[in-house]
Amino acid sequence: MADITVSLPDGSERTLPSGATAADLAADIGPGLARDAIAAVVDGTGCDLAVPLADGATVEITTPGSDRGLETLRHSTAHVLAQAVLGLWPGATFAIGPPIDHGFYYDFDLPDGATFDPEDLETIDERMREIIAADQAFVRGESDVAEALEIFADHAYKREIIEKVTSGGAAGDLADEAGAGGVGEQLSYYRNGDDFVDLCRGPHVPSTGRLGHFALQKVAGAYWRGDETRPMLQRIYGTAWSTGKDLRGHLHRLAEAEKRDHRRLAAELDLVSWPEVLGPGLAVWHPRGATVRKIIEDYSRSRHEAGGYDFVFSPHIAKSVLWETSGHLDFYADSMYPPMEMDGASYYPKPMNCPFHVTVFQSSQRSYRDLPKRYFELGAVYRYELSGAIHGLLRSRGFTQDDAHIFCTREQVADELASLLDFTISVLKAFGFDDFQAKLSTRPEEKSVGDQELWDLATDGLRSALESAGLAYEVDEGGGAFYGPKIDVDVTDAIGRPWQLSTLQLDFNLPERFGLEYIGADGARHQPVMIHRALMGSIERFFGVLLEHYAGAFPAWLAPEQVRVLPVADVHQDYADQVLARLVDEGFRATVDPADEPLGKRVRSAKTAKLPHVLVVGDDDVANDTVGDNARGADKPERDLPLDDFVERLAALVAERR
RNA sequence: GCCCGAGUAGCUCAGUUGGCCAGAGCAGGCGCCUUGUAAGCGUCAGGUCGUCGGUUCGAAUCCGACCUCGGGCUCCA
Numbered sequence: 001m002a003d004i005t006v007s008l009p010d011g012s013e014r015t016l017p018s019g020a021t022a023a024d025l026a027a028d029i030g031p032g033l034a035r036d037a038i039a040a041v042v043d044g045t046g047c048d049l050a051v052p053l054a055d056g057a058t059v060e061i062t063t064p065g066s067d068r069g070l071e072t073l074r075h076s077t078a079h080v081l082a083q084a085v086l087g088l089w090p091g092a093t094f095a096i097g098p099p100i101d102h103g104f105y106y107d108f109d110l111p112d113g114a115t116f117d118p119e120d121l122e123t124i125d126e127r128m129r130e131i132i133a134a135d136q137a138f139v140r141g142e143s144d145v146a147e148a149l150e151i152f153a154d155h156a157y158k159r160e161i162i163e164k165v166t167s168g169g170a171a172g173d174l175a176d177e178a179g180a181g182g183v184g185e186q187l188s189y190y191r192n193g194d195d196f197v198d199l200c201r202g203p204h205v206p207s208t209g210r211l212g213h214f215a216l217q218k219v220a221g222a223y224w225r226g227d228e229t230r231p232m233l234q235r236i237y238g239t240a241w242s243t244g245k246d247l248r249g250h251l252h253r254l255a256e257a258e259k260r261d262h263r264r265l266a267a268e269l270d271l272v273s274w275p276e277v278l279g280p281g282l283a284v285w286h287p288r289g290a291t292v293r294k295i296i297e298d299y300s301r302s303r304h305e306a307g308g309y310d311f312v313f314s315p316h317i318a319k320s321v322l323w324e325t326s327g328h329l330d331f332y333a334d335s336m337y338p339p340m341e342m343d344g345a346s347y348y349p350k351p352m353n354c355p356f357h358v359t360v361f362q363s364s365q366r367s368y369r370d371l372p373k374r375y376f377e378l379g380a381v382y383r384y385e386l387s388g389a390i391h392g393l394l395r396s397r398g399f400t401q402d403d404a405h406i407f408c409t410r411e412q413v414a415d416e417l418a419s420l421l422d423f424t425i426s427v428l429k430a431f432g433f434d435d436f437q438a439k440l441s442t443r444p445e446e447k448s449v450g451d452q453e454l455w456d457l458a459t460d461g462l463r464s465a466l467e468s469a470g471l472a473y474e475v476d477e478g479g480g481a482f483y484g485p486k487i488d489v490d491v492t493d494a495i496g497r498p499w500q501l502s503t504l505q506l507d508f509n510l511p512e513r514f515g516l517e518y519i520g521a522d523g524a525r526h527q528p529v530m531i532h533r534a535l536m537g538s539i540e541r542f543f544g545v546l547l548e549h550y551a552g553a554f555p556a557w558l559a560p561e562q563v564r565v566l567p568v569a570d571v572h573q574d575y576a577d578q579v580l581a582r583l584v585d586e587g588f589r590a591t592v593d594p595a596d597e598p599l600g601k602r603v604r605s606a607k608t609a610k611l612p613h614v615l616v617v618g619d620d621d622v623a624n625d626t627v628g629d630n631a632r633g634a635d636k637p638e639r640d641l642p643l644d645d646f647v648e649r650l651a652a653l654v655a656e657r658r
Numbered sequence: 659g660c661c662c663g664a665g666u667a668g669c670u671c672a673g674u675u676g677g678c679c680a681g682a683g684c685a686g687g688c689g690c691c692u693u694g695u696a697a698g699c700g701u702c703a704g705g706u707c708g709u710c711g712g713u714u715c716g717a718a719u720c721c722g723a724c725c726u727c728g729g730g731c732u733c734c735a
Contacts, residue, residue: 220730221661
């Protein structure tokens with residue numbers, strides 16, 4: 001019997017008897033790996049451990065700790081979920097159940113339109129653990145289409161997947177999502193236990209006993225294939241990990257993220273509220289929230305002033321003709337608030353600022369010497385978001401864009417984009433973000449406007465702007481709007497979550513629709529290029545992201561109340577007032593909390609309100625012009641600090657925006 | 659908009675199988691206490707139990723519709 005030789009990822013080679021499987025290879029490498037192995041990657045393709053290896057193959061053993069291993073683990077857990085549900089609900093059918101970040105889900109259609117209760121999750125969880133305890137083998141099978149259709153005769157969604165997968169073409173996405181396997185006419189499926197089989201590309205762990213560190217999380221509705229015209233399925237989400245420790249860690253992180261929820265913090269810190277009488281998605285800003293917002297806006301304005309922008313203002317409503325010209329009524333009407341009828345005209349609340357800025361550009365004849373024109377406005381817009389999409393400040397129906405529109409010549413596009421991107425990153429950094437991820441979206445396949453030369457010019461301009469800024473980016477081919485390519489910038493927050501904030505968007509459409517022009521050096525009329533740029537995106541949303549990023553503990557320069565002075569007893573009240581007067585005089589936001597309550601209580605209140613500095617003043621301080629500074633994050637209070645030193649220190653922090 | 663879940667005082671929550679005037683803690687008012695670093699004591703006030711309708715001798719509790727919120731889907735700054 002001839003031996004086979006396979007290569008390992010480190011470049012080394014192993015010789016095994018012919019017919020050896022990936023599991024045999026793992027065992028040959030070592031008992032530890034044999035125990036850990038759950039799947040393999042053979043020549044770049046995920047495979048079960050049971051697959052026989054071909055001579056000359058490159059093989060990597062998959063272990064649970066790796067990304068691929070976790071994916072396999074989660075996918076196998078999803079199968080067990082489906083097995084449990086199908087066993088518990090006779091007549092139920094199932095759709096797709098892929099691994100996702102941190103876990104998995106599976107979509108079901110229960111008989112007679114039944115739905116899952118949260119309590120059902122416990123029942124399902126118990127059944128899943130029985131299946132896992134039974135250590136059932138996952139057994140791969142393959143068949144042609146006809147046979148597959150027969151195996152899944154009772155499962156309409158699986159049959160639909162089989163038909164899509166084998167008809168090729170655009171169904172690739174679905175096949176990926178479904179994990180359904182098949183090249184050409186061959187389809188694969190996996191059985192475990194006596195009565196469960198699922199269409200699947202694999203690979204899977206060898207047996208259910210390898211699973212177990214999972215938790216079912218929630219029930220949700222999800223449209224079949226994400227299409228709102230299709231049936232609504234019942235989706236169960238779960239999380240799964242290779243060890244109990246990882247699972248507990250993940251659940252702990254979720255709990256921590258919940259504590260940062262900006263809606264909770266907005267209420268606890270008295271920043272913002274959403275009175276029911278206003279309607280969904282509409283917030284009011286309380287003094288403390290408004291203070292932070294004002295600092296954000298003031299900083300934004302000062303940067304724009306220094307950055308060569310012209311400030312403009314525009315009304316909240318305009319007649320329908322503006323929105324007809326801009327095209328919003330054609331493309332965007334569903335997201336617009338309905339019109340108000342007045343004096344025979346229809347006035348729409350604005351969902352965007354751009355048409356107004358266009359009219360400013362049009363207000364006089366423009367020369368190439370005037371360009372680029374950069375108009376900036378903190379413009380409040382109103383969008384009729386779907387009720388289910390509204391989410392605190394992160395997605396609301398009324399919000400304020402830090403909106404700029406740049407009108408420039410084709411020749412200026414590249415330089416302009418580069419400086420816009422630098423400006424954007426520089427401002428975001430000032431707010432404590434230092435981890436960015438960008439996405440470049442290029443011309444869509446389908447219909448789009450503008451000549452190819454212009455698209456190339458703009459797309460190249462965006463790309464070189466990204467490169468000169470040194471930003472990591474990915475390319476979304478064909479992901480641009482019909483009217484131009486764009487860059488979106490995400491920031492990563494303190495606990496690693498990405499937030500899309502900025503967008504740089506070329507627009508070849510509005511200049512055409514509004515007939516914009518400027519007089520070139522050649523004396524002829526030319527059409528300017530228009531760039532939309534939102535930096536924070538929405539001030540409300542940006543504030544919400546900052547709130548979550550800092551978990552409510554705003555740095556001193558942003559904190560609504562920077563210092564609270566606590567006299568130890570009534571006799572220290574006068575001195576506390578003097579300290580306060582000095583702080584206010586220095587331009588700090590400070591208050592005094594009189595000695596009506598015990599000191600410990602007042603310290604606690606100030607700490608709960610996440611103040612950066614709590615100053616305690618007593619006999620020693622009155623005598624020596626000092627304060628006791630209990631700074632947020634410090635191990636212990638600092639006593640006998642000269643007031644002058646404290647002022648100097650705080651001023652430095654604020655100046656450095658820390 | 660669609661699916662599931664939830665709405666009891668400003669906030670966080672109790673409220674047994676429908677049955678005496680709906681409770682607590684925190685926050686708030688008042689009084690006492692005068693305090694050196696994360697909750698001093700007492701007292702008072704505060705709720706048409708989301709709204710409307712239904713079932714019942716009787717509804718916070720059961721049913722329906724609507725409103726709002728939460729988690730998803732879709733969408734998106």
